[in-house]
Every structure is written in C-alpha cells, then in structure tokens.
Amino acid sequence: MKKVTLATIAQKCGCSVTTVSRVLNGNADRYRISARTREAVMAEVARCGYIPSFTAQRIRRKGSGMIGLLLPSIANPYFADMASAIVSELRKSDLTAILIDTMENETRLNESARALLTRRVEGIIAVPCGEDPGVLELISREVPVVLIDRFYKKTTLSYVTTNNFKGGYDATIKLIEAGHKRIACIQGERDSMPNQERVEGYLQAMREAGLSDFTRIQGDAFSVQNGYLETKVMMNAPHRPTAIFALSNTILLGTLKALRESSIAVPGDVSLISFDDNLYMDYLTPVIARIGQPVGNMAKLAVRILCEKLGNTGFDDAYSQIRLLPSFIPGESISSANYAQ
Numbered sequence: 001m002k003k004v005t006l007a008t009i010a011q012k013c014g015c016s017v018t019t020v021s022r023v024l025n026g027n028a029d030r031y032r033i034s035a036r037t038r039e040a041v042m043a044e045v046a047r048c049g050y051i052p053s054f055t056a057q058r059i060r061r062k063g064s065g066m067i068g069l070l071l072p073s074i075a076n077p078y079f080a081d082m083a084s085a086i087v088s089e090l091r092k093s094d095l096t097a098i099l100i101d102t103m104e105n106e107t108r109l110n111e112s113a114r115a116l117l118t119r120r121v122e123g124i125i126a127v128p129c130g131e132d133p134g135v136l137e138l139i140s141r142e143v144p145v146v147l148i149d150r151f152y153k154k155t156t157l158s159y160v161t162t163n164n165f166k167g168g169y170d171a172t173i174k175l176i177e178a179g180h181k182r183i184a185c186i187q188g189e190r191d192s193m194p195n196q197e198r199v200e201g202y203l204q205a206m207r208e209a210g211l212s213d214f215t216r217i218q219g220d221a222f223s224v225q226n227g228y229l230e231t232k233v234m235m236n237a238p239h240r241p242t243a244i245f246a247l248s249n250t251i252l253l254g255t256l257k258a259l260r261e262s263s264i265a266v267p268g269d270v271s272l273i274s275f276d277d278n279l280y281m282d283y284l285t286p287v288i289a290r291i292g293q294p295v296g297n298m299a300k301l302a303v304r305i306l307c308e309k310l311g312n313t314g315f316d317d318a319y320s321q322i323r324l325l326p327s328f329i330p331g332e333s334i335s336s337a338n339y340a341q
Helices: 006-013 017-024 035-048 053-060 077-091 106-118 133-140 166-176 193-208 226-234 249-261 278-282 294-310
Strands: 064-072 097-103 123-126 147-148 158-162 183-186 216-217 245-246 273-276 291-294 321-324 327-329
Touching: 006 017, 006 035, 064 077, 064 106, 064 216, 077 097, 077 249, 077 291, 077 294, 097 106, 106 123, 106 133, 106 294, 123 133, 133 147, 158 166, 158 193, 158 294, 166 183, 166 193, 166 245, 166 273, 166 321, 183 226, 183 291, 216 226, 216 321, 226 245, 226 249, 245 249, 249 273, 294 321
Parallel strands: 064 097, 064 123, 123 147, 147 158, 158 321, 183 216, 183 245, 245 273, 273 291
Antiparallel strands: 291 327
16 A cells, blocks of 8 residues: 655645645644645545654654663663664654663663753653562653663553563473473563463463372572572482573573583473573574563564654554563474483
8 A cells, every 4th residue: 555645645735845834834824824725634644544754743743752761681682682673663654762771670761760850851762670560650751761672560641561471381281292391480570460470371281180289480580590509409409400491591591601611402301491582592502392482573662652642643552561472493402301300
C-alpha cells in the first residue's frame, strides 16, 4: 500500500502541502484558509487514515530529541545487545539516546532518572531495578516512561518483556525430557521480576514431573562471579546435580569456568542450559542450548510505544503492557542422564 503523505493529501484536495500542514496544525483561521478547503483536507485525512509523523511533530515543537536509556549493566552482553537495538530504533525517529548504567542499583536508577529530566529528555526507556515504581511513575507525569525487559508487579507504566515464566518452564522441561532429576537452578537478582518468573517456571516444571524433592535454587546476582561460586559449591556437594539451569548468560560463563576448572565435562558429566541468547554461545564448546529472548522485537515495541506517547496519538496505556514469547535454541550441552540420581 502506497504511503500517505501531506503531498498525496494535497494532490487529492487540489491545494498546496503548506495549506494541508496549516489545516492539520490548527492554523487555518490564522492563514484565512476557506471552510471548504478545511473540510476537504479533513475528509481526505479521515478517508486515508493519515497519521502525522512523530518526527515532524517533534521538529515543530522544537523538542530536544534526546531519550534517556537506563540499563542495569552495560557489561552484560544481553543488555549491550538491547542497547544497540534500542539506539538503532530511536535513530529511525531522529532520536538520540543518553545511556546510563544503573549498576543494578535501585537508588542509582531513581537518581539517574531524575537527572535525565534536567537534561530535558523527551522520554525514558528503562530496565528497572528493585520493587518500588514510585519514582518512575512520578517522572512519567513529566515525560513518557516505558519499561523494557523487566517491570513492576503493580504499576501503570507501559512495559515490554519476555514471558519469563514460560522460558523457565521450557528450559527445565528440556532437561527433564533428557532424564534428569537433580536439576539445579542458579538464579540472578532475587527481586528482579524476570528472575522470579524464571524460577517459578522451573519450580512448576519440577512439580509437574514429581521432582519437587530434587529442586535446588542458589545464587543472588546476574554475574559471572555468582555463576562461578555457586557452581563450585554445587559440584562439591555430596549429591551433585546432573544438570544446571543458568538463569542468564553471565551466570552461564561463571558456571562453565567452574566446571572446566574441576574437569567436569559438558554434557558428559553434567548437562547445561542457559537463559538469554548471544552469538558467542554458538562458538563455545559445546554449543550451549538456551532460551532466547526477542530482544529486537522488544526494542521495536518499546520505541514504538514511546513515540506514540510523544506524538500524542491517544495511545492507551492499558494496551501497552506486553509479553513476548521466548524461543528454545538447541545446542550440544544437554545429554541423557548417565549416572546415579
């Protein structure tokens, strides 16, 4: 379908692009545009479903063109990929990101969000930390705020996230189907909504398989160190797990380091699955099975929602709390349980 522009509307109405623009901006009286022309322009706009360009609106109102982007850890490859995708989407609307690493700290997140207002940002996209949405909800009265990847349990803020419960459930089922019972889960930040939902998915899969007595959840951070230390503890216990579910790619890296130091083979001695996808996982030996998140689509939707809010298109927040489905990416890190459980 051919894109509708001011030029096509002007051609249909037999007037200039400037005239169409003045009518749409509410300046018809100022420029003495006839009632007949106004009615013709508005009728054509309604007929073709024309929506004014957000970029053009921003230029007219002389906005800063700056968007605050708050991420919990730029060092994490997952959030680095997310930042790249968001910046790319913002550029399509002539917007520029001010990127801040909140270091997985709720206080720093709130302070950074307030500081962004002094920089005259037009909106904020944030991966939240902690459990209190109060500050971001207050800021949303000044500029649009859209959450991505994570969200708060009770909030009016728009968000785009992955169905983390399903991801946690599906990952655990893959290990159960391979015959594993002693499946350990190394979790990340405990107050993070994605972490909580992934753990719930793990627990649900274990309950359904009658394996509740074998559940084991350890850890407290989405970090390499956490994965390393918790794996060391697990693999030196009397009844070590036959499979490990790492709840992030950074946890995975720590787990791999600990296993290799102890000469524990993957998947020969222990099977492994991770949450998050990244290209480097295809170059590990073995290739890691993992649950992938639709980072690109999350970025597209978050920026789209933000632009809808900035464009005053009447976007309804009630329809902007979105969960996307994860995907299973097969690898070579899962094998059948091959020793006493």
